[in-house]
Amino acid sequence: MIRASKICKSFGGRQILDNLDYSIERGEIHAWKGSNGCGKTTLARLLAGLETPDSGTITRSDPSLKVLIAQQDFVLWPTLSVRQNLNLVAPEKDWQPFVKQLSFSELLKQRSGHLSHGQKQLVCLARTLSLQPDLLILDEAISHLDKEKRHQFFNTLKNLREKHAVAFIWINHFDENSANLQSDSWVLEQNQLYPSHLVYPKNNPS
Structure with a gap:
């Protein structure tokens, strides 16, 4: 679906x-x-096309492939209602199923500025999912959700994977999240990304 080859990036x-x-x-x-x-x-950000590598290539199996990032930050208009914020990016028929699956229909009329951090995170997640990504990268995206809401979100991701073959990249510091999603684990160190079962990378002299 998407492949990064010989990627170099410096800042x-x-x-x-x-x-x-x-x-x-x-x-x-x-x-x-x-x-x-x-x-x-x-x-x-490189995989999503938001940054360009200094060298190397990123190729997609289909030019129309949609790669989105859900981050920890809350990007909502505080003076608009939850419904209005969702309508800014997608029609109601696209976001309503995720509102129901994540169980926050009662928040639709509330102003986003009055929501808790966890509630804001739910809105942002539903909004991102409504854009129908082929690959969704979750960068610390559920840090403010309680255990029940995390479980609902995991089930939503599993359904998308089973029904639409959506792929996910999970970036976090919590092993239990990865376990719930039955994911393949990778470790980024020494400027390289390795499968976690390779404790010592090949180029590590120790």
């Missing part, structure tokens, strides 16, 4: 990614782990 003279190879196919779920600042978000 301010600091090498973030170096000769990195990575690929993900339809219906796959990957979990990326790594220390803060190791390049997880940078790689996500």
Whole structure:
């Protein structure tokens, strides 16, 4: 579906990614782990087309492939209602199923500025899902959700995977989230992304 080959990226003279190879196919779920600042978000933005690599190539199996990122930040108009915020990006028929699955219909008339962090995160997640991505990258995207809402969200992702072969990349620091999604785990270190079962990368002399 999407493949990164020999990707290099640096900022301010600091090498973030170096000769990195990575690929993900339809219906796959990957979990990326790594220390803060190791390049997880940078790689996500490259795959989504929001950044360009210094060198290397990113290819998609279909030019119309839609790659979206759901982040921890809340990008909502505070003076508009939840319904109005959702309508800004998609028709009601596209977002209403996710509102029901995530159980927050009672919030539709409330102003977004009056919501809790967890409620705002639910709205942002439903809005992103309504855009019907082929690959959704979740960058610390459920950090404010309680256990019940996380469970509902996991079920929503599983349904999308089963019915539409949507692929997901999960970026987080919580092992239980990855386990719930039955994901393949990857670790970003030394400017490279490795399957987590490779404890010591091949180019690591130790």
